[in-house]
Amino acid sequence: MAVSLDLAHAANRPRPAPPVMPMAGDEKPSLVGLDRAALGEALSAVGVPDKQIRMRVAQLWHWLYVRGVADFSQMANVAGTLRQALHEAYTIARPEVVDEQISVDGTRKWLFRFPPRGAGRPVEIETVYIPEEGRGTLCISSQVGCTLTCTFCHTGTQRLVRNLLPDEIVGQILAARERLGDLPDAATPAGAIVPNGGRLVTNVVLMGMGEPLYNYDNVRQAMAVASDGEGLSLSKRRITLSTSGVVPSIVKAGEEMGVSLAISLHAVRDELRDELVPINKKYPLKDLLDACRAYPGLSNARRITFEYVMLKDVNDSMADAKELVRILRGIPAKINLIPFNPWPGSAYECSDWDQIERFADYVNQAGYASPIRTPRGRDIFAACGQLKSESERLKKSARDRLESLRASELAAD
Numbered sequence: 001m002a003v004s005l006d007l008a009h010a011a012n013r014p015r016p017a018p019p020v021m022p023m024a025g026d027e028k029p030s031l032v033g034l035d036r037a038a039l040g041e042a043l044s045a046v047g048v049p050d051k052q053i054r055m056r057v058a059q060l061w062h063w064l065y066v067r068g069v070a071d072f073s074q075m076a077n078v079a080g081t082l083r084q085a086l087h088e089a090y091t092i093a094r095p096e097v098v099d100e101q102i103s104v105d106g107t108r109k110w111l112f113r114f115p116p117r118g119a120g121r122p123v124e125i126e127t128v129y130i131p132e133e134g135r136g137t138l139c140i141s142s143q144v145g146c147t148l149t150c151t152f153c154h155t156g157t158q159r160l161v162r163n164l165l166p167d168e169i170v171g172q173i174l175a176a177r178e179r180l181g182d183l184p185d186a187a188t189p190a191g192a193i194v195p196n197g198g199r200l201v202t203n204v205v206l207m208g209m210g211e212p213l214y215n216y217d218n219v220r221q222a223m224a225v226a227s228d229g230e231g232l233s234l235s236k237r238r239i240t241l242s243t244s245g246v247v248p249s250i251v252k253a254g255e256e257m258g259v260s261l262a263i264s265l266h267a268v269r270d271e272l273r274d275e276l277v278p279i280n281k282k283y284p285l286k287d288l289l290d291a292c293r294a295y296p297g298l299s300n301a302r303r304i305t306f307e308y309v310m311l312k313d314v315n316d317s318m319a320d321a322k323e324l325v326r327i328l329r330g331i332p333a334k335i336n337l338i339p340f341n342p343w344p345g346s347a348y349e350c351s352d353w354d355q356i357e358r359f360a361d362y363v364n365q366a367g368y369a370s371p372i373r374t375p376r377g378r379d380i381f382a383a384c385g386q387l388k389s390e391s392e393r394l395k396k397s398a399r400d401r402l403e404s405l406r407a408s409e410l411a412a413d
């Protein structure tokens with residue numbers, strides 16, 4: 001349906017300010033990631049009459065999240081005048097794809113760049129796609145860097161630059177779907193390993209860079225958009241928020257977002273968890289497990305996933321396995337055992353495979369479905385705990401080279 005823009009009407013009434021965050025320089029605010037009310041305000045601000053707002057919002061929503069367009073000019077049933085007005089005021093651009101790496105196992109890792117916000121500079125984050133039989137999981141980031149310093153995690157060595165905004169969180173899903181050809185009329189790249197039939201991105205996990213509960217409002221808004229039934233339509237059960245244990249926000253997240261929960265557990269005693277996941281000093285295991293027990297909607301069909309990275313001679317003894325079973329008693333739980341994925345400079349080794357199997361057998365026999373998560377994308381540093389923006393990696397390697405040069409100069413003196 002063609003639309004017309006009632007500019008004369010618009011000129012005679014006050015325009016609400018755009019509800020989106022202003023950016024530096026010429027950057028335009030993004031319409032991606034806004035809820036319907038905010039999208040309506042953005043339309044109103046460019047002169048769309050009140051009586052048309054609802055219909056226009058529905059149109060834009062469809063173009064953004066069902067058709068997945070990244071340019072107003074592609075919105076074929078929107079009048080040229082409105083497309084031009086939107087183009088002048090806003091953007092719906094995807095993040096820039098700085099790099100795409102494809103593992104031998106089909107895992108893909110993208111380095112996405114977002115424009116500066118406020119007085120900031122462009123930022124880069126990583127997003128990973130893991131294709132499996134019958135499902136395709138997208139692991140997205142919620143922050144650039146991280147304030148927490150989990151010692152087994154590469155991201156934890158990169159300081160927090162800033163929180164990602166809703167458009168940047170949703171933008172990762174849209175950009176990944178575009179790269180995979182998972183949009184109407186798009187073709188999947190030749191030779192890509194993807195699930196057979198149906199959608200290529202079936203699940204989203206907030207397990208990339210950052211602690212999602214330390215970017216609560218933006219994550220909540222982005223997940224509301226991602227799970228909207230008239231748009232991206234991801235089932236809330238297929239969205240998993242993984243937290244290192246921000247106890248005060250756990251139950252609230254269950255109530256307000258309704259997504260599945262994963263806990264980055266990794267140790268069963270406070271003393272060790274204080275070291276591996278330092279937020280434990282603030283929110284110890286007992287408080288964390290109490291919050292898990294109170295998570296809304298838990299049942300045997302809807303369990304919390306406990307992530308447990310297997311670190312040789314650190315947390316992989318049979319005593320640890322027994323304690324793990326004991327402390328999770330009464331919580332509908334799955335345990336994901338993750339063979340440690342080393343990264344340059346990491347202080348840990350992966351447990352021996354025999355030990356991982358013994359550990360898994362014990363927790364399985366205790367009644368927990370505890371798959372050993374097959375390492376994916378190791379050859380492209382896309383596995384759990386390995387994400388770090390490429391520029392940070394390059395900076396580190398440049399620093400290392402400089403230090404070794406200085407050391408050899410000193411030795412020569």
Ligand code: SF4
Pocket residue numbers: 146147148149150153154155156157208209210211244264385
């Ligand atoms: S595991 Fe998560 S919370 Fe911990 S440092 Fe890594 S990104 Fe941050």
